Amino acid sequence: EGRSPRPLKIRRQTVLVNEIKGKPLIIASPNDDITDVAKRLVQNNVNHLPVVDSDNKLLGIVTSWDIANAVAKGENRLKDVMTKKVVIAREDEPVDVIARRIDKHEISGLPIIDKNNRVKGMITAEDISRLMCVRNVEEGV
């Protein structure tokens, strides 16, 4: 008998946040009004904008869902509908961890923050869904 053989282990490579090809960074400022933010979302075909200061530090996030919320409540200013407590992703985190975070917080996108706390981009559930189909093709499933 002796030592049992090391179990065969299939290791999938961990994909990190900064390996995902996201869209170019589009931002909003807290003083923007809702109509301008809505136009920016539509023109860039995105659902999420990080709200940043002049130094590109994160102040909040606004999504098209927040625009719906502004319509529902009759608000006009971004300040009043943006989310200020933001769930973020770090550049060196594994994407699986982000998938769990999206699930846990029932959100659909997270700003990606670098070591200097500056906003680098967004990672969304669509990006992760896309990754799944790429992985399955590579694995031949």
Place this chain on the structure above:
Amino acid sequence: EGRSPRPLKIRRQTVLVNEIKGKPLIIASPNDDITDVAKRLVQNNVNHLPVVDSDNKLLGIVTSWDIANAVAKGENRLKDVMTKKVVIAREDEPVDVIARRIDKHEISGLPIIDKNNRVKGMITAEDISRLMCVRNVEEGV
């Protein structure tokens, strides 16, 4: 030499659309106005509503992105902003196929349609992202 052994094959189970636990079905009607649709999205914490007739047959889809579009363009009626050519998912399709469809069309959710062409629910990029984290936990990755 002789026959080479069958290669060890790790088969991941294919998950089908109707095995996903989605949210309860919330719908919209083409005559709804934008403010009501916005309220329904916000109250139910969703981003997508299938637009159906009285027989639950699909007429279109409206998302919070379309609400942003309505704000950007000053439209008030759902009819004028909903998308009428809808990309759908069938109940017995594999989720991987849906992930590719989401990627291809740059959308984030598809209405699930049964054999009688009635709307059963929605499948979203968030659902697929969630599935990825469940699968990875099961596989111990």
